[in-house]
Amino acid sequence: MQRFLFRRVAAGLALLAVAAGIPRNGRAQDTVAAPTTQPLTRGAAVDLALSQGSQAALAAATARASDASLARAGAFANPTLNTSYSKAVPQYHAIVNLPLDFLTARSLRVASARSARSAAHEQLALDRALVALLVDTLYTRATTAAAHATLSKRDAIDADSLLVMARIRQEAGDASELDVELARVNAGQADNAAAADSLAYTAALLDLQSVLGFPTQAVTLVLADSVGTGPVDSLASARGGGRVSSGTALSVAVAEQELDAADRSIALERRSIWNGLSLTAGVENHDPTGAERGLLPTVGVSIPLPLLNQGHGDIAVAEATRDHARAALELARRESAAAVSQTQRALQGAAARVARDRTLVTSAEHVARMALRAYAEGAYALAAVLEAQHNARAALAQLIDDTATAANAAAVLRFYATTITVPGP
Numbered sequence: 001m002q003r004f005l006f007r008r009v010a011a012g013l014a015l016l017a018v019a020a021g022i023p024r025n026g027r028a029q030d031t032v033a034a035p036t037t038q039p040l041t042r043g044a045a046v047d048l049a050l051s052q053g054s055q056a057a058l059a060a061a062t063a064r065a066s067d068a069s070l071a072r073a074g075a076f077a078n079p080t081l082n083t084s085y086s087k088a089v090p091q092y093h094a095i096v097n098l099p100l101d102f103l104t105a106r107s108l109r110v111a112s113a114r115s116a117r118s119a120a121h122e123q124l125a126l127d128r129a130l131v132a133l134l135v136d137t138l139y140t141r142a143t144t145a146a147a148h149a150t151l152s153k154r155d156a157i158d159a160d161s162l163l164v165m166a167r168i169r170q171e172a173g174d175a176s177e178l179d180v181e182l183a184r185v186n187a188g189q190a191d192n193a194a195a196a197d198s199l200a201y202t203a204a205l206l207d208l209q210s211v212l213g214f215p216t217q218a219v220t221l222v223l224a225d226s227v228g229t230g231p232v233d234s235l236a237s238a239r240g241g242g243r244v245s246s247g248t249a250l251s252v253a254v255a256e257q258e259l260d261a262a263d264r265s266i267a268l269e270r271r272s273i274w275n276g277l278s279l280t281a282g283v284e285n286h287d288p289t290g291a292e293r294g295l296l297p298t299v300g301v302s303i304p305l306p307l308l309n310q311g312h313g314d315i316a317v318a319e320a321t322r323d324h325a326r327a328a329l330e331l332a333r334r335e336s337a338a339a340v341s342q343t344q345r346a347l348q349g350a351a352a353r354v355a356r357d358r359t360l361v362t363s364a365e366h367v368a369r370m371a372l373r374a375y376a377e378g379a380y381a382l383a384a385v386l387e388a389q390h391n392a393r394a395a396l397a398q399l400i401d402d403t404a405t406a407a408n409a410a411a412v413l414r415f416y417a418t419t420i421t422v423p424g425p
Helices: 002-020 042-052 054-073 106-171 177-212 250-274 312-376 382-416
Strands: 080-085 092-099 278-285 296-302
Touching: 042 054, 042 106, 042 177, 054 106, 092 296, 106 177, 106 250, 106 312, 106 382, 177 382, 250 312, 312 382
Parallel strands: none
Antiparallel strands: 080 092, 092 278, 278 296
């Protein structure tokens, strides 16, 4: 009996360590699938997703395309050479046509492309921050599932031990058949819960492996960190409200850059009606009559005449795009402010619940131990023992979930606090 009680106390302390993120001696998560790789920390998982994940690679390719677009916008148009022959004298003609767009639209085109590149790099930072947030939350989900799986497995072991105790007491005449049946039902339910939590943990690991670019045919990942690693109160200053550092949220920064690019596009479209302005220069020669000898120079200017089309359609499209970008910016500002405020409240609430949960877990575990000791001594009914154990399990599970909620809220606040420095010209 003392050995059984000692095992119960050790199990409770181990579960507390898992739920509170306190490392314990022995192999981590020894009741779940055995890892085949080195343990992966939360930070290493984020770095891995950013370095080799497909989502981050796609965002980087889009940013590189904007760099190429800027280089293309700054390029000068090549001159053209026109040669011709006519029966009229002079018979040979060679004319060079030099576009003069660098005098009319090049500066606006470069400014528009530079603004678009800034928006693309802001979007790249936003996409990378979203990938980091996704990996962070998936890691928290996996560690939470691991804690639940460990808790369920240990509860199943305790339920089997309680069933054995009930049978021994029945054989000694101290327990009824009802006690044995209740213990058997409790053990079966605990086994089912352990199996379900084990499957949930496997699914969480496979989801994380998918984002990291690992094969998902089997679990090959082991987590080095536990749920809520580190004090919850230190996560984004939970006690102080989790305030985000002053600065522009990435989603708002992207919308601002897109609005600036749309404004510049309008100016570019208005100037584009003069596309086609060019300087022509050349020579003519070969007069069979001999009246004109040598090379005869020719020079001229090609001027577009916006009589039939002043580009109103393209300008209207650019203005509509600008209006859409302005509305998107206002929406991004409102949504960002609302999300930050809501997440701050969620973090404060979760941190307060975690503090209460820790006290409740201590009390519930103490009650469960006393109830089990009283039942072993014949002074307590089995139903009361099961109720006490159920309350202890519920308190531990709530502590795990609230710790995960606090960790996820802190991750969201870190996401909204992320900033970027856009590359220069």
